[in-house]
Amino acid sequence: MKKTTVSAVHPLDQALTLTPVANTAHEHGREAARHWQGQTHHDYMNMVGPFGGLIAAQAMNAVLQHPELLGEPISFTANFAAALQEGSFRAEARPVRTNRSTQHWQITLSQTNSEGVDSVVLTATAVTAKRRQTWSAVDAVMPDVPPPATVARATQPKPVAWVRRYDMRPCAGEVPTEWNGTEADSLTQLWMRDDPPRPLDFCSLTALADVFYPRVWRRRAFMTPVGTVSMTVYFHASAAELAATGTDYLLGQARAQSFFNGFFDQSAELWNESGHLLATTHQIVYFKE
Amino acid sequence: MKKTTVSAVHPLDQALTLTPVANTAHEHGREAARHWQGQTHHDYMNMVGPFGGLIAAQAMNAVLQHPELLGEPISFTANFAAALQEGSFRAEARPVRTNRSTQHWQITLSQTNSEGVDSVVLTATAVTAKRRQTWSAVDAVMPDVPPPATVARATQPKPVAWVRRYDMRPCAGEVPTEWNGTEADSLTQLWMRDDPPRPLDFCSLTALADVFYPRVWRRRAFMTPVGTVSMTVYFHASAAELAATGTDYLLGQARAQSFFNGFFDQSAELWNESGHLLATTHQIVYFKE
Known part of the structure; x- marks a missing residue:
């Protein structure tokens, strides 16, 4: 047959x-x-x-x-x-x-x-x-986290559709399980890739730059309505590095710097498993209260 | 008379x-x-x-x-x-x-x-x-540096015109005095304000977000041609906070995360003397070699 x-x-x-x-x-x-x-x-x-x-x-x-x-x-x-x-x-x-x-x-x-x-x-x-080969260096330090295979995939009680399209494996700063208003930091570190796995390209990398749940939720353990207002991605890789990354996981790290009268910022980095910093990304996000 | x-x-x-x-x-x-x-x-x-x-x-x-x-x-x-x-x-x-x-x-x-x-x-x-008053917090840590009055103003051997329009007082990471290719970090911290002093507003704050000299010069003690390609400013203050800042100095801190095949990024923060984080700003910059 x-x-x-x-x-x-x-x-x-x-x-x-x-x-x-x-x-x-x-x-x-x-x-x-x-x-x-x-x-x-x-x-x-x-x-x-x-x-x-x-x-x-x-x-x-x-x-x-x-x-x-x-x-x-x-x-x-x-x-x-x-x-x-x-x-x-x-x-x-x-x-x-x-x-x-x-x-x-x-x-x-x-x-x-x-x-x-x-x-x-x-x-x-x-x-x-068009990039030309030049002196290159990465100053950002890749967080030291366990390899993706050893980290459990996140499960969310009421996932929205898009969350199921990403295999996300939090290493630090998960979505709060108790929304008790306990103030903490705004840091999240997680392994992530498309689900089903898909070779990385500039479009999927752009989307991956926005997978972090709202920093204000993490920071406050308080769920307020939010919406990204503006998002910037700087690419530190060419198509060759993305192709070499293939379907490997990316390590993402995100944190906020300021929450002020309705808007907070988020800065994040996305590394591949070999430690190449593929992108840095920033956004400013509306929050209601 | x-x-x-x-x-x-x-x-x-x-x-x-x-x-x-x-x-x-x-x-x-x-x-x-x-x-x-x-x-x-x-x-x-x-x-x-x-x-x-x-x-x-x-x-x-x-x-x-x-x-x-x-x-x-x-x-x-x-x-x-x-x-x-x-x-x-x-x-x-x-x-x-x-x-x-x-x-x-x-x-x-x-x-x-x-x-x-x-x-x-x-x-x-x-x-x-239109901003509304909400819960607010600053997570970025303002660097601990001496007050502006105690820091000497930078003097540059061959200043370009615009540099004279800013009173810049470096606390760390000055422009290299010896261009000897010694690799170091990309961090600069400095007090800055318009010269002559001018009450802060959104236009002058936008300009101040770009006063940092190229990170690649600092990082390498090597002067290669550069040019900012894209620059983003997130404002964490309203007109009231800018007016309250008046002609005070701002503390700026900038560093790079990645230098890759012709482009590097810069992330920076601008605080006022009272410790309000007025803006976070990011840019990506072309460098020749």
Whole structure:
């Protein structure tokens, strides 16, 4: 009997799919802009709208799919302007300046509401560049934690959909089990990778930069409504280092520096198992009280 | 004999001046965008083009001058697409999404070259918001350094113009005096304020976030050409805290986490003398070799 090969498309690749859309009249004079239609994906939904890391990855993918792309991502900033409604959205990526070795991008995601009004749901900028080999060094210190195989996978009592798409193995600073308002630190360290495993690329790394649960929950053992407002990823690896990482786990470490009148920051690092610091990432997050 | 009162406008305020420009035809349909003309300023020039912190502050000022502004800056990201040529530039600020308490901005600076071609020299995004009083806490630890009055002002052998507009008093990690390639850490701590002193506001704080000399110079005691590619500022203070800071010194601390094939990152904190963490800021910087 012949074996049946199931060629399943990874849920992240399903979610990242962008379909080209022809330019419309009102973008006349902005020829370099390209438009795509994307879709929210049931596997990556959060409590309100999709997982922000996925939305960021979708915006990044619009840059990577652009036929005029120069080089690879160096920096990426996404600003979350509104919760995406389930369904389709429009992605625009535009190279606004192309130099000899660097390229600057503006990206927007937008949706048409039930009244037919088009609204921006995300703005982003990116810089891509051709890297050259130079002197290199990592000053950040990789935390000393047990290997991923020896760390138990996190279980959450009422997981939202997207959490199931990540194999997360906390080494320190888990989600509080008692929401008793005990103030502590804001540090979390965990191993993480896509579930099912998927070779690392710039889109999945962008999404992984947003897997940390809100620092204010950890810091206070208090669950207040939150929402990431702006997120930046700096890439310290090229496609070769991501390919070499493959489906290995990444070690993520995140902590806050300031919580002030409704907004806190988060700084995080993502290493691969061999100790290469692949990305540093920062965000500022709204919290209600 | 009557005393003559000299009412001098601070050089930073001169440099930040933006003159409104009427919208042109091709922005039809983007009514909320406002345009200004700005000028480079001789006091804030760097080796190639103006001091990046000033350019960022000029872009921030376009948001702050916009008649539809909601709230105060929460986050700001500027991407430096090309060196500004001496002379005038065009600033555009557009609120692309206004929610109940937050507002999302796209900003571009552009210049017309000698062939009459208009090019983007900077892209930026900002989020402004009305803050509400909430639980607040600072987790970052303010470095223990001597008070600014007891620290000597830095003297640089061949200062570029903008350096003279800042009173910088290094506590640790000064600019290397011997460029001998001795590898060390990338940490710098310094007191800083405008010179002449000027009450702190969101524009001057944005500029101050960029005063640190390149981390790669410190790390290696080796002077390689550099240029900031992207810079993000998260504000952890409202106008009241900035006003209360007045003309006091800020304590800045900056260090790098990764130097990899042509780009390094920098993370920095800016405290006021009372120990309020006013801003955290991050950037990614090109280096040649």
